[in-house]
Amino acid sequence: MGDPNSQDKDHAWRRSILRGLERRLSTAGAKRKHLLADCLPLLERSEIRIRPDGWGQLHGFADGRAVSITPFSETLAFRRLPQLWIAVTAHCDLRARGVLDVVRRSTNAEFYAPAADLPTRFAAPAQWPPDTLVKGNGAGAPSTLALLTEPLSLLFTDARVKEALVAPRGVRIVYQAREGVRGAYLLFRQSRFSVDRLHPDEVSPLIASAQSLASLLSLPPTLKRTANAAV
Structure with a gap:
């Protein structure tokens, strides 16, 4: 028979380890839930809904249009730290016939982007960054690209716009909120991000950009030409 004192110490050590893991998981879970808590005032009738992956998704309205902000993490790209993305979506019925997906610095690991499944590749406009991938489908994709050339050239001056x-059914902008903590990933393969809550000043311009694009695409054709000429 083993030493009872030794067994008690072993059990105590195991309980201590489990409690530490529980605290760490609880802290990580709280961070995921409340990442966008400070951004609630940015939208009308706003609420946070917890997704199955634990991230808190912000829902609300801006100028009468439904808006959602969805955080998610990604670790698929080879030799790159984990990424914390936020997807800002303006939900509305647009006049756009088809889909246009514009992706910066594509690594073919963008599981959230439909670009890989879209059949037509377009040349990126000259004023866009040279690492821009443009894919689409439908009869309206070329006209959508032409309409958004100038607005997106301004949007892509921020290198964190992905x-x-x-x-x-709407417009979505995916933005790099944070990059993973290097030590946690290299040593333990953990996706840790050095942020508890995103500041509203970081998220507000993305909402405004998504709203602006959606409004432009919702205009009648004659007004679209006038609005685009004024950009």
Whole structure:
């Protein structure tokens, strides 16, 4: 028979380890839930809904249009730290016929972007960054690209903007909120991000950009030409 004192110490050590893991998981879970808590005032009738992956998704309205802000993490790209993305979506019925997906620095690991499944590749406008991938489908994709050339050239001056997606049901912008903590990933393969809550000043311009694109695409054709000429 083993030493009872030794067994008690072993059990105590195991309980201590489990409590530490529980605290760490609880802290990580709280961070995921409350990442966008400070951004609630940015939207009307706003609420946070917890997704199955634990991230808190912000829902609300801006100028009468439904808006959602969805955080998610990604670790698929080879030799790159984990990424914390936020997807800002303006939900509305657009006049766009088809889908246009514009992705910066594509690594073919963008599981959230439909670009890989879209059949037509377009040349990126000259004023866009040279690492821009443009894919689409539908009869309206070329006209959507022409309409958004100038607005997206302004949006892409921020290198942390990863994607702009236009579909018949709305506009989405994907933005790099944070990059993973290097030590936690290299040593333990953990996705840790050095942020508890995103500041509203970081998220507000993305909402405004998504709203602006959605409004432009919702205009009648004659007004679209006038608005684009004024950009």
